[in-house]
Amino acid sequence: MAIKRVDYSLYLVTDRSLVPETKTFLGQIERALEGGVTLVQLREKDTETGAFIDFAFKVKALTRKFGVPLIINDRLDVAQAVDAEGVHIGQDDMPLTTARQILGTTKIIGVSCNTEEEAAIAIRDGADYLGIGAVWFTSTKKNIKEPLGIQGVRRILESMQHPIPTVAIGGISAKNACELLEGSSTGEIHIDGLAIVSAIMAAEDPKAACEELLKLIRHSLSKVGVKAYNTVDDAIQFAVQAAKNIKDKTPMVHHITNYVVINDNANATLAVGASPIMSTNRQEMEELAAVNGAMLLNMGTLNDVDAMISAAQANSRHGNPVVLDPVGCGATAFRRETLKRFLDECKLTVVKGNAGEILSMAGLGGRSRGVDSVGNNEEQLMVDAVRTLAKQNNCVIGLTGPTDYISDGGRVFAIENGDALLPLITGSGCMVSSVVACFAAANRDDYLLATVAGILTVTVASEIAASREYVNGPGTFRGALIDELHNVTNTPELLAQYARIRTIQ
Ligand SMILES: Cc1ncc(COP(=O)(O)OP(=O)(O)O)c(N)n1
Numbered sequence: 454m455a456i457k458r459v460d461y462s463l464y465l466v467t468d469r470s471l472v473p474e475t476k477t478f479l480g481q482i483e484r485a486l487e488g489g490v491t492l493v494q495l496r497e498k499d500t501e502t503g504a505f506i507d508f509a510f511k512v513k514a515l516t517r518k519f520g521v522p523l524i525i526n527d528r529l530d531v532a533q534a535v536d537a538e539g540v541h542i543g544q545d546d547m548p549l550t551t552a553r554q555i556l557g558t559t560k561i562i563g564v565s566c567n568t569e570e571e572a573a574i575a576i577r578d579g580a581d582y583l584g585i586g587a588v589w590f591t592s593t594k595k596n597i598k599e600p601l602g603i604q605g606v607r608r609i610l611e612s613m614q615h616p617i618p619t620v621a622i623g624g625i626s627a628k629n630a631c632e633l634l635e636g637s638s639t640g641e642i643h644i645d646g647l648a649i650v651s652a653i654m655a656a657e658d659p660k661a662a663c664e665e666l667l668k669l670i671r672h673s674l675s676k677v678g679v680k681a682y683n684t685v686d687d688a689i690q691f692a693v694q695a696a697k698n699i700k701d702k703t704p705m706v707h708h709i710t711n712y713v714v715i716n717d718n719a720n721a722t723l724a725v726g727a728s729p730i731m732s733t734n735r736q737e738m739e740e741l742a743a744v745n746g747a748m749l750l751n752m753g754t755l756n757d758v759d760a761m762i763s764a765a766q767a768n769s770r771h772g773n774p775v776v777l778d779p780v781g782c783g784a785t786a787f788r789r790e791t792l793k794r795f796l797d798e799c800k801l802t803v804v805k806g807n808a809g810e811i812l813s814m815a816g817l818g819g820r821s822r823g824v825d826s827v828g829n830n831e832e833q834l835m836v837d838a839v840r841t842l843a844k845q846n847n848c849v850i851g852l853t854g855p856t857d858y859i860s861d862g863g864r865v866f867a868i869e870n871g872d873a874l875l876p877l878i879t880g881s882g883c884m885v886s887s888v889v890a891c892f893a894a895a896n897r898d899d900y901l902l903a904t905v906a907g908i909l910t911v912t913v914a915s916e917i918a919a920s921r922e923y924v925n926g927p928g929t930f931r932g933a934l935i936d937e938l939h940n941v942t943n944t945p946e947l948l949a950q951y952a953r954i955r956t957i958q
């Protein structure tokens with residue numbers, strides 16, 4: 454199953470009948486997105502197919518703008534028509550196994566569960582998340598026989614032998630959100646978020662309602678042990694452990710990279726403890742995906758774009774992270790079109806480029822030359838670019854330069870490490886992307902921190918390499934850099950010693 458990184462914290466489930474008279478349905482959804490809902494389910498019970506699809510396109514444009522996944526209630530045909538991120542099905546709807554056959558593994562499928570048995574079957578059959586409810590009676594849904602209450606939710610959580618993400622639904626508001634989140638936690642397993650209809654749809658000010666709910670949810674989630682890894686210390690500790698994980702797991706990292714850097718990419722991959730494979734033949738993409746730890750796509754010398762896309766898709770089907778280096782993505786119409794295809798047709802985990810490339814992706818191409826020359830003076834521009842692009846594309850964005858900026862749409866880290874010789878060897882940025890792919894392959898629990906760790910490793914290695922006595926220019930530096938990638942990842946405590954990282958709010 455593909456890994457789908459979804460934030461389930463505050464899940465808006467829509468109901469047009471609850472919208473106050475003075476407001477519009479679409480307006481309420483937009484205000485809720487402004488208030489921070491992390492997932493939207495379009496739930497239309499009495500709308501004709503054509504009108505449902507028309508409206509779903511409008512909601513999709515909004516959710517895309519906010520970088521939030523769109524889920525369609527019950528109707529796979531509508532989900533497919535608008536290319537929604539997934540569907541939610543109930544116990545009386547299409548069987549999960551059939552839905553999965555139709556939608557494939559890259560789409561999210563949520564299943565309603567009211568009992569331990571229903572939860573076990575949904576997990577067995579490959580649900581991505583469970584909607585557990587109804588927790589309490591609610592006028593939004595008629596015919597609720599026996600509400601679960603907080604203890605009923607807890608019993609279902611306790612019964613889950615192979616836990617998957619869960620949300621609770623039914624009668625939830627700011628008044629009971631904390632009690633439910635904290636009271637249903639088993640100590641080991643907790644619900645991942647709350648699915649809410651009336652407390653948002655009927656609100657006079659959905660933005661304020663969502664902001665309040667999110668604050669309460671985040672507070673309770675942190676109390677039940679959800680750790681938000683967002684401090685500099687977290688990033689450094691993660692990097693040290695992440696380097697060890699590569700050596701332990703020796704993941705295979707499949708590169709389709711450019712022929713200028715192919716040898717250095719393979720050597721950097723080996724140096725950090727992963728195993729490179731540099732195949733470009735489309736006949737073996739699927740077989741390789743089954744054993745890969747990660748896939749790296751590099752746009753440097755574009756050749757067979759279709760092979761790159763099918764390789765990325767095969768890796769996503771197998772749950773492997775896919776890292777894209779959008780080399781020169783703004784330079785020609787062909788590259789711009791190819792980047793668009795990668796973003797539209799692949800499920801990218803990380804996009805790592807230089808300032809010019811990332812700003813071009815963000816539609817700020819004209820600024821890249823200025824940015825190269827002004828260094829850190831335009832920090833806000835770069836922070837906005839990485840954060841917005843990460844949200845829009847539901848992936849991690851890494852921008853490398855004198856200062857590196859990395860974001861998953863929420864957290865932003867800046868890395869100040871890196872020697873001045875680094876940009877003087879060709880393909881040093883490509884090498885960073887290879888190393889990021891190695892870290893992502895062995896550290897799938899937090900791709901933002903894996904990307905920070907990968908960039909930190911190369912930049913710290915560059916500083917140690919440049920300080921070697923015999924290094925007196927780009928040629929000697931290049932060999933020393935490979936040596937130091939090996940040394941730094943064998944003694945990852947060096948990362949902690951050298952790291953100059955900041956977080957940005
Ligand atoms: C997140 C979430 N959980 C449960 C439900 C209920 O779905 P279902 O049982 O199919 O009932 P209807 O929504 O179709 O009335 C849900 N929609 N979302």
Ligand SMILES: Cc1ncsc1CCOP(=O)(O)O
Binds near residue numbers: 588593622
């Ligand atoms: C769709 C659904 N499924 C179980 S309860 C429910 C409705 C929840 O609505 P509200 O959040 O207004 O109580």
